[in-house]
Amino acid sequence: HQIQLTIFAWQRLRLISLFLISETHKVYRQKLEELTNLQTTCSSSISKQRKCLKDLRTENCIFLLTDHLLTPQSKELKLITDIKSQIKEKGNVFFDMEAYLPKKNGLYLNLVLGNVNVTLLSDHAKFAYKDEYEKFKLYMTIILMFGAITCLFFLNYRVTDEIFNFLLVWYYCTLTIRESILMSNGSRIKGWWVSHHYVSTFLSGVMLTWPEGPMYQMFRSQFLAFSIYQSFVQFLQYYYQSGCLYRLRTLGERNQLDLTVEGFQSWMWRGLTFLLPFLFFGHFWQLYNSVTLFRLGRHEDCKEWQVFMLALTFLILFLGNVLTTLKVVHQKVQKNQDTVQKND
Template identity: 80%
Template sequence: MSLERCRAEWEEIEAEFKELQETHKVYRQKLEELTSLQTTCSSSISKQKRGLAELRHSLLRCVKMSGPTEEDQIHALQAQIKERQNVFFDMEAYLPKRNGLYLNLVLGNVNVTLLSNQAKFAYKDEYEKFKLYLTIILMLGAITCRFLVNYRVTDEIFNFLLVWYYCTLTIRESILISNGSRIKGWWVLHHYVSTFLSGVMLTWPDGVMYQMFRNQFLAFSIYQSFVQFLQYYYQSGCLYRLRALGERNHLDVTVEGFQSWMWRGLTFLLPFLFFGHFWQLYNAVTLFGLSRHENCKEWQVFMLALTFLVLFLGNFLTTLKVVHQKFQKNSEKAHKKE
């Protein structure tokens, strides 16, 4: 290559570099403008929230002194305030915010807000794929430990995988919530309880008590993974249809339980879910019995019994509440049609 050609290439690269510098300068300016707009929006939303909170308290005092006509107007205002709070929730999904206690402990004060819809949807889809792949891996792991090998080392690997899986789910769900996903209630707490249960299983030393419960726990794990796989397959299809109709948020995710939006075509899941809930109760009863065994010296037995009981009560009562509310709504619709 001649020197003249090298100099020509350098001049071309130099011209492109100057364009890059100008573009980067514009980018930095836009970034500062974006940060300024984010700060302005966040402070305005906070001010609006404070104003609405004061107005809501004032309306509560007005209800006691109002007549029938004024009471209707107060209820209308209260409904508008509630709707405005939902709008603020959607706005804040695109603004940086302080992490909750759990994310602060795990990640520190790192901004986890994804600013574009494309980034949010990509993260949600990756979360769903993670759940699906790990559910299949956990099912295969439980089958292997139950029917093919009976070594403490393989059991420990399986239990460690459960702990890692549920810990990762809680972190990813917290990030999704920070970005506008409406995961809430028991189905968030469920993964924290499951993390604790898996951790206790991991620390349970090998012995007579462990071997007496081992096969029952592995069989339960196989069934649980099977039901979770069914739930993912059918819930994802239902969510896709509801999003297309504009009835669900695009960041809604599949859960390990039953929610009202699953009613259409997914009621066949209820027997599988209730059977799994009562299996958790059966695990709790079995462990309570083992804790009273004369050879039982491990604290893990009684703690696991309590944890399985908490999981049963939370899952069963939450599912029962959703089913009851759905029947009530259906009966109200039927009465209105009559």
């Protein structure tokens, strides 16, 4: 009799639990459908507003004539300038809104992941993914530094070099995918520092395919030494940039999804200018690598296409890094001078 009561109580409890779960799941499905409809409505409205802003920029030709037809003191010029700033502000507002809405992936993510929704819908999920991305960069920087030290000083074997170069290819490929996901979620990564990782992926891939030979051995030690120095600088940048970003986020001056980068940006000016000599030394080391490879390419025993391709890639990295860093420094110095003049 006791066993029958126990079985009856268990069955009753199971039925009640199943009913409660079914009702909860039903409410969840309804809310999910409502959420999907709201997302579609918001996305459609934003697309229409963006189209209106685009038409306003292209069709209103008076924006192109204001500097020539209106005097600096005219009310019309001030009004049009105000409209321009409002249009720019609206674009930023729409960008922030779209960070919480599903959208189509770019070409790169479509090729890698397919048409998968990578939008994270909560601030907590976005920040957690960004934080995990930063930790991944830090851990991989340390691993690559010790890997380059091991290959340079302890293991002079082709197979260990291949493992190290393959790790570089995988690391930069992973960075490009993760950065694309962060950009889909509202992170304002842009400019050369996005392209930098694609170029670095290509360079690492060419290094991976470079066959063993005299030319490879002539450049091997220089490349590994450069990799050690690059990892060291990236390690410094991570700690100082992350501290700077933390302070700026606390003050409300930076977005929660802003990231540390391998270069120099305007927000790093406060307390981080000491990094500039380290950065410029690394940039000119890339130029030195390029010159060395171009010289190896003219060697009578050089038959590998990788030599010229690596020389060209290092030159592209040098030009992109130096020009972008100089541009940021010039803009910041000019802005500081303007601020001093206004205060005077």
